[in-house]
Amino acid sequence: MGAAAGRPHTPMAYFLQNFPQQLVNGLETGSLYALVALGYTLVYGILEMLNFAHGDVYMVGGFLAAGVAVLFVHSGVAAFPAGLVVALMVVAAMAGTGLLGLGIERLAYRPLRNASRLAPLITAIGVSLLLESVVQVRVSPAPVLVPSNALVPQVVIHAGSVGTPLMAVVLVVVSVLLMIALDLFIFRTQFGAAMRATAQDREAASFMGIDIDRVIMVTFLIGSALAGMGGVLFGLRFATVDFFMGFLIGIKAFTAAVIGGIGNIRGAMVGGFLLGVLESLGGGFVSTEFQDVFAFLALILVLLVRPQGLFGEKPLERA
Amino acid sequence: MRGFRLFAVFALSALGVVACGGGGGGGGGTTSKPDKVQIAAEGPFTGDEASIGAGALQGAQLAVKQFNAKGGVHGTPVTLLTWDDQHSPQTATTLQAQGISDPTVLGVIGPMNSGVVLATAQGLQGASPPLPFVSESASNTKVTDSGWTVAHRVNARDDSQGPAGAKFMIEQGVKKVEIMDAKSDYSTALADQTAQYLQKNATNVAIHRDSAQHGQTDFATIVQNIKSFGADWVYFGDEGPEVAPFVQQLKQAGLTIGQNIQFLGGDGTDDASIIKNSQGAYVGAYATNITADPASVSTAASFVTAFKQEYGADLCKGGPFYGSAYEATQILLDAINKAPVNNGKISRADVITQLANNTFDTIFGQVKFNSKGDVTTGGVYLYQAKADGTMATVKQVSG
Numbered sequence: 001m002g003a004a005a006g007r008p009h010t011p012m013a014y015f016l017q018n019f020p021q022q023l024v025n026g027l028e029t030g031s032l033y034a035l036v037a038l039g040y041t042l043v044y045g046i047l048e049m050l051n052f053a054h055g056d057v058y059m060v061g062g063f064l065a066a067g068v069a070v071l072f073v074h075s076g077v078a079a080f081p082a083g084l085v086v087a088l089m090v091v092a093a094m095a096g097t098g099l100l101g102l103g104i105e106r107l108a109y110r111p112l113r114n115a116s117r118l119a120p121l122i123t124a125i126g127v128s129l130l131l132e133s134v135v136q137v138r139v140s141p142a143p144v145l146v147p148s149n150a151l152v153p154q155v156v157i158h159a160g161s162v163g164t165p166l167m168a169v170v171l172v173v174v175s176v177l178l179m180i181a182l183d184l185f186i187f188r189t190q191f192g193a194a195m196r197a198t199a200q201d202r203e204a205a206s207f208m209g210i211d212i213d214r215v216i217m218v219t220f221l222i223g224s225a226l227a228g229m230g231g232v233l234f235g236l237r238f239a240t241v242d243f244f245m246g247f248l249i250g251i252k253a254f255t256a257a258v259i260g261g262i263g264n265i266r267g268a269m270v271g272g273f274l275l276g277v278l279e280s281l282g283g284g285f286v287s288t289e290f291q292d293v294f295a296f297l298a299l300i301l302v303l304l305v306r307p308q309g310l311f312g313e314k315p316l317e318r319a
Numbered sequence: 320m321r322g323f324r325l326f327a328v329f330a331l332s333a334l335g336v337v338a339c340g341g342g343g344g345g346g347g348g349t350t351s352k353p354d355k356v357q358i359a360a361e362g363p364f365t366g367d368e369a370s371i372g373a374g375a376l377q378g379a380q381l382a383v384k385q386f387n388a389k390g391g392v393h394g395t396p397v398t399l400l401t402w403d404d405q406h407s408p409q410t411a412t413t414l415q416a417q418g419i420s421d422p423t424v425l426g427v428i429g430p431m432n433s434g435v436v437l438a439t440a441q442g443l444q445g446a447s448p449p450l451p452f453v454s455e456s457a458s459n460t461k462v463t464d465s466g467w468t469v470a471h472r473v474n475a476r477d478d479s480q481g482p483a484g485a486k487f488m489i490e491q492g493v494k495k496v497e498i499m500d501a502k503s504d505y506s507t508a509l510a511d512q513t514a515q516y517l518q519k520n521a522t523n524v525a526i527h528r529d530s531a532q533h534g535q536t537d538f539a540t541i542v543q544n545i546k547s548f549g550a551d552w553v554y555f556g557d558e559g560p561e562v563a564p565f566v567q568q569l570k571q572a573g574l575t576i577g578q579n580i581q582f583l584g585g586d587g588t589d590d591a592s593i594i595k596n597s598q599g600a601y602v603g604a605y606a607t608n609i610t611a612d613p614a615s616v617s618t619a620a621s622f623v624t625a626f627k628q629e630y631g632a633d634l635c636k637g638g639p640f641y642g643s644a645y646e647a648t649q650i651l652l653d654a655i656n657k658a659p660v661n662n663g664k665i666s667r668a669d670v671i672t673q674l675a676n677n678t679f680d681t682i683f684g685q686v687k688f689n690s691k692g693d694v695t696t697g698g699v700y701l702y703q704a705k706a707d708g709t710m711a712t713v714k715q716v717s718g
Contacts, residue, residue, distance in 0.1 A: 014547070017547065018543060018547050021543050022540060022543055025539035025540055025543060026540075028537075028539065029537055029539070136366070141365035141366050141367070141369050142367060142369045142370055142592075143367060143560060143563070143596060145563075145595060145596045145598070147598070148598070149598045154571065156571060156572070163572065163573070165571045168539075234536075238536040238537065238564050238567075238568075239563075239567055239596075239597075239598060240536060240563060240564055240596060242367055242534075242560070244367065244534060245534070245536070247534070248532075248534055248535075279540070280539065280540050283540035283541070284540050284543060284544060287530075288530045288531070288540060288541055288544070289502070289528075289529075289530035291530075291540070292532065
């Protein structure tokens with residue numbers, strides 16, 4: 001009722017006036033979804049398991065970055081240039097989450113590699129709860145401030161009617177660069193070929209002399225480090241991290257991966273952006289109350305029309 | 320025989336050596352000593368709403384400590400159980416089960432969140448005997464409108480908080496208001512109350528509604544909605560955690576609170592930690608609260624001194640409800656103290672009767688519950704976020 005009263009123009013004029021901004025907003029949200037979705041899809045491609053702890057690895061990345069930031073900004077060691085602090089945040093988060101991913105794989109998933117498919121799924125949910133609880137109890141139950149004002153310039157970039165914070169642009173650019181790098185790694189390097197071979201047929205790949213354990217470890221390392229970087233970008237953009245932040249984005253990223261075709265790397269990227277834009281446009285032009293409905297409606301539609309996802313091909317050609 | 324025993328009891332009490340309740344069967348007047356008295360404090364003491372809950376728990380702890388120092392319930396110290404429900408009804412149900420089954424748990428301070436109350440009050444009512452609660456912060460109208468005899472609260476209701484906020488915005492000349500909720504029993508009801516009052520009493524004010532999500536941090540879509548709507552006020556009925564990222568993104572989008580946009584929130588946003596967590600973007604924002612700030616009430620001065628002594632001088636850490644939690648605890652303990660003791664036991668049914676019929680002295684003055692369990696004296700107060708990191712009382716806006 002009140003909605004119409006506040007919009008002076010015709011619906012079409014309103015749409016045209018706001019579309020570019022909402023599109024940009026959606027791309028930003030989507031790039032974060034895509035970055036996390038990559039971790040889901042990489043692991044699924046190789047192991048055919050859903051690593052539900054992945055969203056929480058992202059959360060740990062955010063906390064590692066926040067820890068470094070708080071240490072340097074609030075402890076009076078302010079002599080450090082902001083750029084160096086941000087670099088340290090990235091290193092700490094990516095290295096930390098990469099190792100965490102390796103540890104999770106070694107301790108929680110490897111012993112179950114030949115168990116029924118349900119066992120690692122349940123274990124993944126357990127790992128997810130464990131990470132959340134440990135951070136809640138040991139680190140902070142309340143949201144932690146990432147002092148982003150002291151670290152990144154709070155500049156808004158304007159292009160026509162569209163305005164977006166510099167950090168949002170950085171977030172999209174860094175995500176896209178990481179995705180391109182990953183794509184090149186998978187499709188242009190020898191190790192990438194080994195990964196693709198393992199995804200196609202683990203047994204045959206091992207007969208060809210591929211060290212399967214190593215491939216799986218590298219997969220977890222890369223996927224987790226990407227999530228860690230996502231945590232850093234999130235912290236710098238939104239200036240807050242909390243122990244529960246991995247839950248929602250975990251579900252969204254999983255949805256994005258399924259829309260794109262789980263197991264398919266380019267599909268996860270496209271799925272992430274698509275989901276972000278859909279949510280933004282749905283929230284902007286229909287109702288924010290049903291913002292999440294659009295995301296999951298899209299998921300259902302895709303699954304109805306193309307159960308293998310947008311980019312999912314024949315099951316054997318997963319990467 | 321009988322007459323002799325009665326005489327003996329009288330004589331002993333006159334001498335000040337009152338017999339212990341456990342002594343013999345059959346006796347037991349109102350002055351004998353209860354074996355065990357427990358109450359529970361329930362709320363989100365950790366988790367993302369800890370900035371609201373942790374201080375409330377401290378208020379309750381201090382009240383119990385002082386009560387016990389004065390001798391407890393006829394000489395029996397009160398044990399305070401801590402039920403940290405993290406605003407989850409499921410967790411709350413699990414925690415309450417131990418109280419429902421243990422008849423020495425005589426009452427609950429809280430639950431703090433309306434959603435938790437609405438989901439669990441039926442269980443408290445269905446216990447035998449029913450387990451009464453006195454909430455310090457649950458403001459949804461249904462908390463006391465549902466006919467539960469166990470339900471009491473010391474704070475004001477949404478149907479006074481919403482209109483009070485709306486009235487303040489009208490007084491300030493609001494033209495276009497963006498009304499936001501965060502999809503919870505508390506948040507949506509409060510936003511609805513505010514919107515309804517505006518629709519009825521200020522028909523020239525344009526309203527646009529948006530919903531945030533619990534745990535949401537990316538508000539780009541809503542901020543753009545606000546910009547294209549051209550709002551001069553934002554009303555956010557939020558429990559708290561979503562506000563800091565939201566106001567930061569408003570500022571990044573060129574909408575600075577106090578300059579080209581005004582912000583008003585409900586009691587969940589009367590929280591000084593938002594100022595720090597928003598890196599100052601919250602400064603200038605208004606928040607209504609359903610309880611007074613003890614620091615600005617003269618009758619609460621000694622409580623404030625004691626609270627500072629116990630938990631440090633920074634009252635901001637107490638959150639918005641440390642005073643009302645203390646008040647609620649005072650009332651519950653007083654009701655228990657006034658209930659009769661039989662064979663070393665106090666019945667929860669008697670505590671409920673006391674709560675319904677008695678008048679209680681608290682740091683905020685005398686308090687009496689009406690037939691629903693609402694206080695007749697509760698008011699709504701307006702606060703403003705200051706650059707020094709505090710929420711300062713502006714004035715009382717209703718009550």
